[in-house]
Amino acid sequence: xxxxxxxxxxxIDPSQRLDEGLxxxxxxxxxxxxxxxxxxxxxxxxxxxxxxxxxxFIDVHTHLREPGFEYKETIASGAAAALxxxxxAVCCMPNTQPVNDSAAVTEFIRKRAEEAGAARVYPIGxxxxxxxxxxxxxxxxxxxxxxxxxxxDGRPVRHAYLMRRALEYSLLFGIPVVDHCEDPTLVAGGxxxxxxxxxxxxLRGIPAAAEEVVVARDVILAGLTGARLHLAHLSxxxxxxxxxxxxxxxxxxxxEVTPHHLALTDTxxxxxxxxxxxxxxxxxxxxxxxxxxxxxxxxxxxDCLATDHAPHHADEKALEFDLAPFGVVGLxxxxxxxxxxxxxxxxxxxxxxxxxxxxxxxxxxxxxxxTLKVGSVADMTLLDxxxxxxxxxxxxxxxxxxxxxxxxxxxxxxxATILGGKVVWRRERR
Amino acid sequence: MSVAPARRLRxxxxxxxxxxxxxxxxxxxxxxxxxAKIAERPIKKVPxxxxxTVVNLFLEPSTRTRFSFEMAEKRLSADSxxxxxxxxxxxxxxxxxxxxxxxxxxxxDFIVMRHRYAGSPHWLAKLLKSSVINAGDGAHEHPTQxxxxxxxxxxxxxxxxGLTVAIVGDLEHSRVVRSNVLLLQRxxxxxxxxxxxxxVPAQMEAMGCEVHHRMEDAIAxxxxxxxxxxxLERQGKMNFPTVREYYxxxxxxxxxxxxxxxxxxxxxxxxxxxxxxxxSRVADGPQSVILExxxxxxxxxxxxLYLLAGGNGEPTAD
Amino acid sequence: xxxxQILDAAGIGKTxxxxxxxxxxxxxxxxxxxxxxxxxxxxxxxxxxAKLIAAAxxxxxxxxxxxxxxxxxxVGPWRAAHQQPVLRSTDxxxxxxxxxxxxxxxxxxxxxxxxxxxxxxxxxxxxxxIRLAVLVDRGHRELPIAADFVGRQIPSARSDDVQVRxxxxxxxxxxxxxxxxxx
Numbered sequence: 025x026x027x028x029x030x031x032x033x034x035x036i037d038p039s040q041r042l043d044e045g046l047x048x049x050x051x052x053x054x055x056x057x058x059x060x061x062x063x064x065x066x067x068x069x070x071x072x073x074x075x076x077x078x079x080x081f082i083d084v085h086t087h088l089r090e091p092g093f094e095y096k097e098t099i100a101s102g103a104a105a106a107l108x109x110x111x112x113a114v115c116c117m118p119n120t121q122p123v124n125d126s127a128a129v130t131e132f133i134r135k136r137a138e139e140a141g142a143a144r145v146y147p148i149g150x151x152x153x154x155x156x157x158x159x160x161x162x163x164x165x166x167x168x169x170x171x172x173x174x175x176x177d178g179r180p181v182r183h184a185y186l187m188r189r190a191l192e193y194s195l196l197f198g199i200p201v202v203d204h205c206e207d208p209t210l211v212a213g214g215x216x217x218x219x220x221x222x223x224x225x226x227l228r229g230i231p232a233a234a235e236e237v238v239v240a241r242d243v244i245l246a247g248l249t250g251a252r253l254h255l256a257h258l259s260x261x262x263x264x265x266x267x268x269x270x271x272x273x274x275x276x277x278x279x280e281v282t283p284h285h286l287a288l289t290d291t292x293x294x295x296x297x298x299x300x301x302x303x304x305x306x307x308x309x310x311x312x313x314x315x316x317x318x319x320x321x322x323x324x325x326x327d328c329l330a331t332d333h334a335p336h337h338a339d340e341k342a343l344e345f346d347l348a349p350f351g352v353v354g355l356x357x358x359x360x361x362x363x364x365x366x367x368x369x370x371x372x373x374x375x376x377x378x379x380x381x382x383x384x385x386x387x388x389x390x391x392x393x394x395t396l397k398v399g400s401v402a403d404m405t406l407l408d409x410x411x412x413x414x415x416x417x418x419x420x421x422x423x424x425x426x427x428x429x430x431x432x433x434x435x436x437x438x439x440a441t442i443l444g445g446k447v448v449w450r451r452e453r454r
Numbered sequence: 455m456s457v458a459p460a461r462r463l464r465x466x467x468x469x470x471x472x473x474x475x476x477x478x479x480x481x482x483x484x485x486x487x488x489x490a491k492i493a494e495r496p497i498k499k500v501p502x503x504x505x506x507t508v509v510n511l512f513l514e515p516s517t518r519t520r521f522s523f524e525m526a527e528k529r530l531s532a533d534s535x536x537x538x539x540x541x542x543x544x545x546x547x548x549x550x551x552x553x554x555x556x557x558x559x560x561x562x563d564f565i566v567m568r569h570r571y572a573g574s575p576h577w578l579a580k581l582l583k584s585s586v587i588n589a590g591d592g593a594h595e596h597p598t599q600x601x602x603x604x605x606x607x608x609x610x611x612x613x614x615x616g617l618t619v620a621i622v623g624d625l626e627h628s629r630v631v632r633s634n635v636l637l638l639q640r641x642x643x644x645x646x647x648x649x650x651x652x653x654v655p656a657q658m659e660a661m662g663c664e665v666h667h668r669m670e671d672a673i674a675x676x677x678x679x680x681x682x683x684x685x686l687e688r689q690g691k692m693n694f695p696t697v698r699e700y701y702x703x704x705x706x707x708x709x710x711x712x713x714x715x716x717x718x719x720x721x722x723x724x725x726x727x728x729x730x731x732x733x734s735r736v737a738d739g740p741q742s743v744i745l746e747x748x749x750x751x752x753x754x755x756x757x758x759l760y761l762l763a764g765g766n767g768e769p770t771a772d
Numbered sequence: 773x774x775x776x777q778i779l780d781a782a783g784i785g786k787t788x789x790x791x792x793x794x795x796x797x798x799x800x801x802x803x804x805x806x807x808x809x810x811x812x813x814x815x816x817x818x819x820x821x822a823k824l825i826a827a828a829x830x831x832x833x834x835x836x837x838x839x840x841x842x843x844x845x846x847v848g849p850w851r852a853a854h855q856q857p858v859l860r861s862t863d864x865x866x867x868x869x870x871x872x873x874x875x876x877x878x879x880x881x882x883x884x885x886x887x888x889x890x891x892x893x894x895x896x897x898x899x900x901x902i903r904l905a906v907l908v909d910r911g912h913r914e915l916p917i918a919a920d921f922v923g924r925q926i927p928s929a930r931s932d933d934v935q936v937r938x939x940x941x942x943x944x945x946x947x948x949x950x951x952x953x954x955x
Contacts, residue, residue, distance in 0.1 A: 220660035226572040226594025229656055298573030342551050344571035462855040488859040497895040500842040764856040
């Protein structure tokens with residue numbers, strides 16, 4: 025019988041509306057007791073005085089690149105980076121090589137994740153075979169093998185009929201359909217947000233409308249089908265307006281926003297003079313959109329945060345801005361970036377902050393965790409709200425370094441992650 | 455009145471007009487006026503850049519800008535070699551960074567660069583020791599073009615401050631318009647731009663210029679009309695219907711030119727599409743300074759090369 | 773520092789008058805004479821000499837201005853990093869071919885400026901002859917160059933600062949030597 029006792033922590037658990045100083049006893053990987061003072065002989069004790077203990081953070085949007093692009097990231101390196109970023113579980117997108125459009129690939133990912141023994145990895149299967157946008161992939165087989173959702177992320181579903189059928193078919197399994205909303209004909213070769221900055225820089229713009237027309241389509245199709253629709257990495261004001269409308273109509277529509285879309289604007293491309301670490305899709309938007317995203321998080325329109333962790337090799341990013349691939353890593357910066365932004369600057373209550381990263385993603389994707397209720401799995405994140413550190417990409421556990429936050433000093437870092445009652449990662453003391 | 459010139463350029467590179475101050479622009483234009491005299495001499499060459507090496511890295515086809523730079527380099531006695539994308543390693547899949555590093559390993563003093571992707575000279579300038587001169591980066595900037603345009607206007611009209619300059623055409627894909635808007639406004643001119651709404655980039659007014667859709671509104675009372683080339687080879691069929699219709703609405707004809715101020719200058723960065731954006735009667739007419747632009751281009755490029763040639767060291771005693 | 777005045781305004785005037793007389797005396801055909809001042813102080817000196825020559829002969833020689841910056845030997849590849857000197861105007865109202873050019877400068881020192889001026893001039897044409905007129909010769913030549921017309925010989929140490937000031941450029945008039953004084 026293994027026992028872990030976390031003492032003197034400030035326990036924050038949105039699922040129980042809990043924010044108080046408590047001890048937590050974990051027995052055999054499950055939460056056994058929460059009380060003001062617990063003494064347990066023979067237990068491994070962590071003194072968490074000055075730290076916050078929360079249900080493990082969950083990132084529902086990552087690209088782990090394996091199989092196929094192991095030079096960018098592997099399931100093992102990505103899952104290790106997750107732990108180092110305070111995440112006990114991640115969902116991984118299917119745009120690998122081969123695409124995760126079959127039970128075989130789903131099983132392969134699960135097996136690799138198990139071998140790695142780091143964060144829990146939940147595969148997301150492809151909506152269409154080969155993400156080609158033409159025929160449905162075997163959703164049921166993938167769900168049976170462990171897929172928790174379907175998405176064609178990275179290659180948006182252009183075909184409205186296919187989207188309709190995918191939503192309908194998903195009802196059989198009750199899983200969310202995750203869409204990357206983008207009309208490629210409106211993107212038309214764009215590489216950053218279309219606006220004053222793209223005009224000044226002479227870069228082709230991606231209009232906000234390229235996302236919004238597909239968000240609108242998807243919301244309308246969610247109404248038609250009654251299926252669970254999750255909108256990935258929303259980045260514009262109108263997109264959130266459509267989510268509000270969907271929610272007011274009682275549709276099963278949820279959405280996520282990434283830390284970089286909240287913390288940065290398109291002027292970063294100008295200020296950095298075309299640094300490709302500020303190139304991602306959707307692009308960093310103008311201040312007006314960023315303000316709308318912040319408001320959407322604060323008023324509850326946004327259900328959860330997610331990183332869209334997209335590792336790329338340094339050589340791939342060392343190209344002309346037009347030619348470099350879209351995407352940035354996020355696992356090892358997401359928590360401090362958002363803690364700093366929401367808790368410190370916008371005074372978001374801690375229970376709401378933890379809900380955005382843990383309770384809500386667990387609920388939306390029907391994942392274990394997201395709670396510290398007695399009997400639940402003991403996946404936990406310990407946070408030090410006072411730790412003030414610079415982002416140092418050289419220390420990343422991810423194989424890639426393409427972060428837009430290098431050198432930023434942030435306050436509020438994860439210091440340990442606990443998986444099934446075992447401390448699996450601790451921040452080295454400096 | 456006009457700005458006092460700077461004593462020197464601050465940067466090691468000329469990547470765009472954007473980083474230049476008005477006194478720096480003034481210094482380049484004043485220097486270019488002196489350089490122009492060299493072309494009038496029996497011996498059109500000075501030893502100022504003897505021993506300096508210039509690589510002209512042209513990764514996008516361009517004849518006139520490259521010739522103009524080569525002419526400027528030769529007139530200053532620099533050694534130069536030109537490098538176009540066809541038949542080089544760039545087409546064999548080498549990255550721009552590797553190409554530039556290989557060139558720099560041969561220790562040139564300057565890399566003059568033309569590339570179809572915006573921001574590429576800015577990126578290389580940060581990584582290389584050589585002075586990088588932007589000879590056009592995508593739809594972003596073409597600083598020596600704007601400088602030669604300003605030089606031409608200044609020599610004809612005596613000043614830039616207080617003038618109204620209309621720039622008409624494909625604004626979206628034009629680096630010439632961006633550099634000109636930045637330069638002319640920095641020197642106190644008013645800039646109006648006009649083009650089909652489908653070829654006006656988003657929020658262009660944020661650059662400080664007046665944006666018009668009807669060409670007539672832009673050129674009314676203007677001191678200078680600058681026509682932009684319609685890049686027929688780059689246009690899809692979705693930005694405007696036909697060349698014929700474009701001519702109807704956006705070509706500079708003698709009738710339209712009458713809307714501008716008397717003696718208004720007509721400019722074009724070339725190469726011209728006669729009968730598309732400009733009528734031959736205007737292009738070859740008395741108000742056209744299009745060939746002077748070409749002449750002044752050499753002088754401006756000489757000025758830029760000369761001013762950057764010292765690197766960024768101590769002041770030179772007079 | 774010790775600053776000693778060598779010439780005042782009247783002294784400069786007398787010196788120039790003598791130089792003008794010498795130039796007239798030496799020029800066979802005064803119609804060929806062409807005064808070219810080296811930027812900057814050589815230019816007003818050339819103008820003053822032209823007036824003096826006109827008063828004596830009734831023929832005012834043309835005056836040009838020559839900027840030698842692009843021919844300097846101290847800013848080329850020999851110096852690692854430096855600011856490029858600002859160009860001044862070259863303005864030659866007539867061609868130099870077959871003219872007797874009198875180059876005018878304020879101070880003759882190492883001779884390097886004159887070398888640059890000769891090279892500059894040669895690129896403008898083929899003068900019949902080039903002569904050199906300087907207000908002050910302070911010695912310390914580094915090149916085999918000598919002046920044809922010298923206003924004033926001023927023996928100096930290398931560390932001395934010989935200053936020519938002209939109202940046209942400096943708002944005051946005179947020649948001074950500034951010596952470093954020990955202690």
